[in-house]
Amino acid sequence: xxxxxxxxxxxxxxxxxxxxxxxxxxxxxxxxxxxxxxxxxxxxxxxxxxxxxxxxxxxxxxxxxxxxxxxxxxxxxxxxxxxxxxxxxxxxxxxxxxxxxxxxxxxxxxxxxxxxxxxxxxxxxxxxxxxxxxxxxxxxxxxxxxxxxxxxxxxxxxxxxxxxxxxxxxxxxxxxxxxxxxxxxxxxxxxxxx
Amino acid sequence: xxxxxxxxxxxxxxxxxxxxxxxxxxxxxxxxxxxxxxxxxxxxxxxxxxxxxxxxxxxxxxxxxxxxxxxxxxxxxxxxxxxxxxxxxxxxxxxxxxxxxxxxxxxxxxxxxxxxxxxxxxxxxxxxxxxxxxxxxxxxxxxxxxxxxxxxxxxxxxxxxxxxxxxxxxxxxxxxxxxxxxxxxxxxxxxxxxxxxxxxxxxxxxxxxxxxxxxxxxxxxxxxxxxxxxxxxxxx
Numbered sequence: 001x002x003x004x005x006x007x008x009x010x011x012x013x014x015x016x017x018x019x020x021x022x023x024x025x026x027x028x029x030x031x032x033x034x035x036x037x038x039x040x041x042x043x044x045x046x047x048x049x050x051x052x053x054x055x056x057x058x059x060x061x062x063x064x065x066x067x068x069x070x071x072x073x074x075x076x077x078x079x080x081x082x083x084x085x086x087x088x089x090x091x092x093x094x095x096x097x098x099x100x101x102x103x104x105x106x107x108x109x110x111x112x113x114x115x116x117x118x119x120x121x122x123x124x125x126x127x128x129x130x131x132x133x134x135x136x137x138x139x140x141x142x143x144x145x146x147x148x149x150x151x152x153x154x155x156x157x158x159x160x161x162x163x164x165x166x167x168x169x170x171x172x173x174x175x176x177x178x179x180x181x182x183x184x185x186x187x188x189x190x191x192x193x194x
Numbered sequence: 195x196x197x198x199x200x201x202x203x204x205x206x207x208x209x210x211x212x213x214x215x216x217x218x219x220x221x222x223x224x225x226x227x228x229x230x231x232x233x234x235x236x237x238x239x240x241x242x243x244x245x246x247x248x249x250x251x252x253x254x255x256x257x258x259x260x261x262x263x264x265x266x267x268x269x270x271x272x273x274x275x276x277x278x279x280x281x282x283x284x285x286x287x288x289x290x291x292x293x294x295x296x297x298x299x300x301x302x303x304x305x306x307x308x309x310x311x312x313x314x315x316x317x318x319x320x321x322x323x324x325x326x327x328x329x330x331x332x333x334x335x336x337x338x339x340x341x342x343x344x345x346x347x348x349x350x351x352x353x354x355x356x357x358x359x360x361x362x363x364x365x366x367x368x369x370x371x372x373x374x375x376x377x378x379x380x381x382x383x384x385x386x387x388x389x390x391x392x393x394x395x396x397x398x399x400x401x402x403x404x405x406x407x408x409x410x411x412x413x414x415x416x417x418x419x420x421x422x423x424x425x426x427x428x429x430x
Contacts, residue, residue, distance in 0.1 A: 015336050015339035020375045043262040079336055141216055
């Protein structure tokens with residue numbers, strides 16, 4: 001495990017990537033709001049954001065893959081949340097707590113491999129753990145106990161599929177391309193780039 | 195009113211308050227908290243009615259979607275407990291379930307907005323560095339990225355344009371421009387860190403703007419969550 005302290009470059013990379021993903025997050029928010037509005041008359045509006053949920057975990061996966069140090073995923077999510085809040089996110093301060101939980105969910109599988117394995121198996125596990133952890137959190141926040149169990153099950157399944165695609169597959173694919181382009185060797189010269 | 199509260203104290207007060215809101219199941223408390231949030235926003239000099247209206251529209255849409263879900267797809271066990279608890283609930287528990295869920299979301303959003311729209315970005319980061327012991331590197335990285343937001347957005351558009359002029363279609367959520375941006379951000383982070391460190395940036399940096407914690411900040415930090423507990427007790 002790389003126990004070196006996070007450098008200024010690491011923090012800058014996390015913050016800049018968070019802003020880039022901010023563009024994606026905004027797209028997801030627009031798409032989610034539109035879908036929610038369409039589904040609202042049928043009582044299914046709560047499902048509107050779920051197909052895009054995995055997008056919110058992408059930045060954490062990518063920075064963890066690139067920087068390869070502990071807590072990078074959590075810090076990236078918190079930085080992304082802070083930037084979102086500063087730009088006027090409507091859920092404000094609670095977004096920071098949500099971000100911490102999302103980062104924790106993404107980071108757990110990497111921590112179990114001591115930040116040494118970055119295979120599809122690990123990113124897919126990260127997608128599942130992020131889904132489970134965030135589902136528990138949003139369940140508390142949105143009081144899933146007051147909803148029909150079938151709606152709650154639909155929330156979980158759609159979020160899981162979204163996470164598996166965006167977090168487990170797409171993020172890993174981008175990371176592999178970055179690796180092929182030599183970015184990983186550039187960022188971690190002499191490091192183990194598996 | 196809320197503009198003058200120390201950002202770290204405001205963060206703690208509203209964060210603890212929002213967590214307490216999570217264990218609030220009375221629509222009356224939710225409505226009151228949403229009104230308090232609205233009052234914070236109305237008395238703030240950092241937000242205008244136009245800006246507020248722009249943010250309120252999506253909030254009301256999401257709140258409506260929760261209302262319909264709570265009304266049409268309610269949990270039977272939850273309705274039963276509500277019917278036992280309140281007389282009104284017994285008349286139309288499904289409707290009340292929808293109202294409780296939608297006002298809960300409204301309260302979360304109003305408290306959230308009363309933080310986002312009334313807090314200055316620089317003051318928030320300075321306060322986190324000085325009071326919450328955020329690493330200097332992290333704080334300045336956030337400010338750097340924030341100041342580069344419009345430039346990054348322009349670069350992203352250029353990346354998409356560069357693909358389009360080569361007759362490569364770019365769809366929403368396409369990874370091609372994203373890949374280009376990732377490479378650029380790696381380079382930017384490297385150059386920016388070199389530039390900052392060559393100018394003497396370090397953890398020992400002194401800050402001209404000193405953020406202070408005054409008694410009224412402590413009162414807000416402790417008083418706001420206590421007020422929510424009080425409202426919960428009042429309506430339960």
